[in-house]
Amino acid sequence: MSEHFHPDRLDKLAALRELGHDAYPARSPDNREMAADLLAAFETRQGETATVCGRVLGRRGYGKLAFIDLGDQSGKIQVVLEKANLSADDFAILSTLNLGDIITATGPLQATQKGQPSLYGHQFAILTKALLNPPADKQDGLSDTELRARMRYVDLFANEGVRDGFLRRSAILRGMREVFHKHGYAEVETPVLQSIYGGANAAPFTTHHNALDMGLYLRIALELPLKRLIVGGMERVFEMGRVFRNEGISTRHNPEFTMVEWYEAYADYERMAEMVQELVVGAAIEAGCQKECGAITTTFRSEVFDLTPPFARVQYRDAFQEHVGCDPADRDAVAAARKTAGFDSAGEGDYAYWKSVNDLFEELVEPQLRGPVFVMDYPAAICPLTKAKTDDPEWAERFEFFLGGMELANAYSELNDPQIQLAKLQEQVADADPESPNQVDYDFVRALAYGMPPTGGCGLGIDRLVMVLTGNDSIRDVLLFPHMRPETQE
RNA sequence: GGGGGCAUAACUCAGUUGGUAGAGUAGUUGGCUUUUAACCAAUAAGUCCCAGGUUCGAGCCCUGGUGCCCUCACCA
The missing domain is CATH 3.30.930.10 (Bira Bifunctional Protein; Domain 2)
Known part of the structure; x- marks a missing residue:
């Protein structure tokens, strides 16, 4: 990583502070609700005011209207931010908002013209400004297995499931x-x-x-x-x-x-x-x-x-008989089976013999045990x-x-x-x-x-x-x- | 540890026979009041994993290294 922080985001951060806002406030709304709960109760709660907090996962912007996919631990809810509903001050913040930022929004629950259950933000604030871009690919997200494991924190919020x-x-x-x-x-x-x-x-x-x-x-x-x-x-x-x-x-x-x-x-x-x-x-x-x-x-x-x-239960001895074709105590048959399976002949003594039986078990029986x-x-x-x-x-x-x-x-x-x-x-x-x-x-x-x-x-x-x-x-x-x-x- | 594969922009990926770097998305700027992979226009962005070598010239070929993936071994 050549840059610790994305220069464009540092500019946005400066702009946000220019507007007089704390980009990393200590307090979050204490009445926030989870996206999944709001969507589950959407029918009965339409028109009620609610507060959500989460990460900006998607954004479809217009000049005076923005649709934001806000993700929290429970799921996603669309937040609609339109100029008519916002103070001039809050609307100005919108231009400093990036994907990956963590925000809160408060306003009535309402369906859009297309019928999408949404929260219409009458107030909103950036709770945490992100200084790096989230994975950009809309289909695959972060798919590189190495990056997913190294940056699990990104994998967790960026990849569904x-x-x-x-x-x-x-x-x-x-x-x-x-x-x-x-x-x-x-x-x-x-x-x-x-x-x-x-x-x-x-x-x-x-x-x-x-x-x-x-x-x-x-x-x-x-x-x-x-x-x-x-x-x-x-x-x-x-x-x-x-x-x-x-x-x-x-x-x-x-x-x-x-x-x-x-x-x-x-x-x-x-x-x-x-x-x-x-x-x-x-x-x-x-x-x-x-x-x-x-x-x-x-x-x-x-x-x-x-x-x-x-x-289900099966006796070791019976499973051996079934898949190897002989009784595990039948020394001659076991020796023959080992030869067929490509094992060396067993050493002397009880332990060596039964170890050789178990080799066959692991090789021929275990793969059959679903x-x-x-x-x-x-x-x-x-x-x-x-x-x-x-x-x-x-x-x-x-x-x-x-x-x-x-x-x-x-x-x-x-x-x-x-x-x-x-x-x-x-x-x-x-x-x-x-x-x-x-x-x-x-x-x-x-x-x-x-x-x-x-x-x-x-x-x-x-x-x-x-x-x-x-x-x-x-x-x-x-x-x-x-x-x-x-x-x-x- | 052995064998095989991969490594190119922030993400996902193209890159022809070796001729000097591309797309989509994300970003930036502008436009847009009902989108949901939004759209339109402009624009910036690369140590082509690292180090050598071959060559007039290497993202591409060769050698070594690093990381990841698959597989075998060991184990659970």
């Missing part, structure tokens, strides 16, 4: 919180800065505390602090919060993203499935996905998804933090929830045996994988040793849920400020 999409995100969060509160969950906040990270396999961001002269990690998951709270007797807790993973960026990945995790004492993964269903339905209703007939649907990536409960669907009971060997099924220890009490072709949630009957937990954490650290945690969280083991009741826990990716419910293909479109490399400065 963008603001509504983010307000729907806000409504989704509210809807989910209501479900938690309805079930007696307490919302908690746990540390973002941690000296040991854990709860997932992911590369962390690192930072440094100056006064303590110590390295710190930004959390990659919410899990471990929340389980400590369960130990302490906070029996139903949830946290909606930002987590940070130092990995690739894509249409589905941002370095920081929002997760909700919740834990419920004396519950198991069945209870978590009920919660997921209720949360997703609650969020969908808040997002406006419910039709008049009661059905709840959303369209995502040109595909319609029916979110009307109950959600959702909403719960995939129940994962191989125990690949679920170190999960209780095994009592009647069938090969399988673990874990489900993943799929929607829109993406994994949205992951839940367990949480492992609470401190000795097994310690062993698993030590294995992880011994593992050469650079993304595994590099230190055992002994304090977490100590917490479990004091006794954590049987607990159901679940994590759900909020950004992806918002994508599906608002029909946005890219995570960037549901993040107000997605990660961007710095703009080159002059």
